[in-house]
Amino acid sequence: MSETEAAEKQTAEAVGPNLVLTGIDGLDEMLGGGVPRGHIITVMGSFGTGKTTFGMQFLMQGLINGEKGIFISLEEDPDSIVANAAAFGWDLRPYLKEKKLTIVKLEPADAKATVTRIRSELPDFIRKSNATRVVIDSVSLLNMLFADDAERRARLFGLCQQLKTTEATCLFTAEVKDDNPRSSRDGLVEYVSDGVIGLRFNERENGDVQLVIQIIKMRRLPHPRSIKPYSITDQGIEVHGDMEVF
Numbered sequence: 001m002s003e004t005e006a007a008e009k010q011t012a013e014a015v016g017p018n019l020v021l022t023g024i025d026g027l028d029e030m031l032g033g034g035v036p037r038g039h040i041i042t043v044m045g046s047f048g049t050g051k052t053t054f055g056m057q058f059l060m061q062g063l064i065n066g067e068k069g070i071f072i073s074l075e076e077d078p079d080s081i082v083a084n085a086a087a088f089g090w091d092l093r094p095y096l097k098e099k100k101l102t103i104v105k106l107e108p109a110d111a112k113a114t115v116t117r118i119r120s121e122l123p124d125f126i127r128k129s130n131a132t133r134v135v136i137d138s139v140s141l142l143n144m145l146f147a148d149d150a151e152r153r154a155r156l157f158g159l160c161q162q163l164k165t166t167e168a169t170c171l172f173t174a175e176v177k178d179d180n181p182r183s184s185r186d187g188l189v190e191y192v193s194d195g196v197i198g199l200r201f202n203e204r205e206n207g208d209v210q211l212v213i214q215i216i217k218m219r220r221l222p223h224p225r226s227i228k229p230y231s232i233t234d235q236g237i238e239v240h241g242d243m244e245v246f
């Protein structure tokens with residue numbers, strides 16, 4: 001989807017005041033316009049299913065709407081994120097320059113200290129910068145910094161509570177368990193999130209593979225639970241709501 005198309009989509013569609021366009025074509029239609037404003041949404045899937053792309057596309061939709069966004073990455077450097085976005089035709093540089101977009105890279109080495117800071121400073125930072133969209137890619141890596149289950153739970157719960165005090169709609173990406181693509185690796189994040197969207201590979205015995213998406217949970221919104229194919233192209237992610245999975 002081009003920037004003009006996305007901008008038109010925002011104005012043309014009767015997006016309710018309490019819904020936020022994800023920017024993912026086909027998914028917004030399945031959601032009846034988008035995700036509820038202020039929700040914490042987790043997008044979970046194994047590597048290569050497009051979680052980071054989903055997060056960037058979600059932020060890009062906000063930037064096109066004139067909103068501000070924050071991308072917190074534990075995986076990639078800002079330069080790499082900018083280059084990846086460019087491959088989808090999204091030029092992040094002007095938004096970075098105008099401080100409409102902030103990319104924060106958490107270095108694993110000092111990440112623990114940073115995590116503590118994030119929790120105490122992120123809500124203020126969101127409020128001060130007027131960001132309405134925040135992406136954490138990935139919350140699984142963030143959680144991995146805490147070995148102890150109880151601490152992990154307390155930290156994640158605390159982070160979510162803090163995020164809820166802002167008006168921002170947040171998107172977490174999460175890795176899934178190797179043996180169960182329906183559960184996040186930590187088994188926690190889906191419980192603290194208001195919404196969960198699952199991405200996975202659907203494999204046929206003949207070797208054919210397709211990417212499929214499912215809205216697993218979405219508080220305060222009636223939604224289909226059907227599994228739909230999606231593709232990742234040079235335009236980003238597009239859900240094929242009119243197609244059936246094989």
Ligand SMILES: Nc1ncnc2c1ncn2[C@@H]1O[C@H](COP(=O)(O)OP(=O)(O)O)[C@@H](O)[C@H]1O
Binds near residue numbers: 050
């Ligand atoms: N510019 C592009 N055009 C088409 N497909 C792409 C492009 N960039 C990435 N992809 C596809 O998306 C996949 C990775 O997406 P990514 O968002 O990094 O996944 P994840 O974060 O879940 O590991 C790649 O393996 C590739 O198949």
Ligand SMILES: [Mg+2]
Binds near residue numbers: 051052053075137
């Ligand atoms: Mg990723």
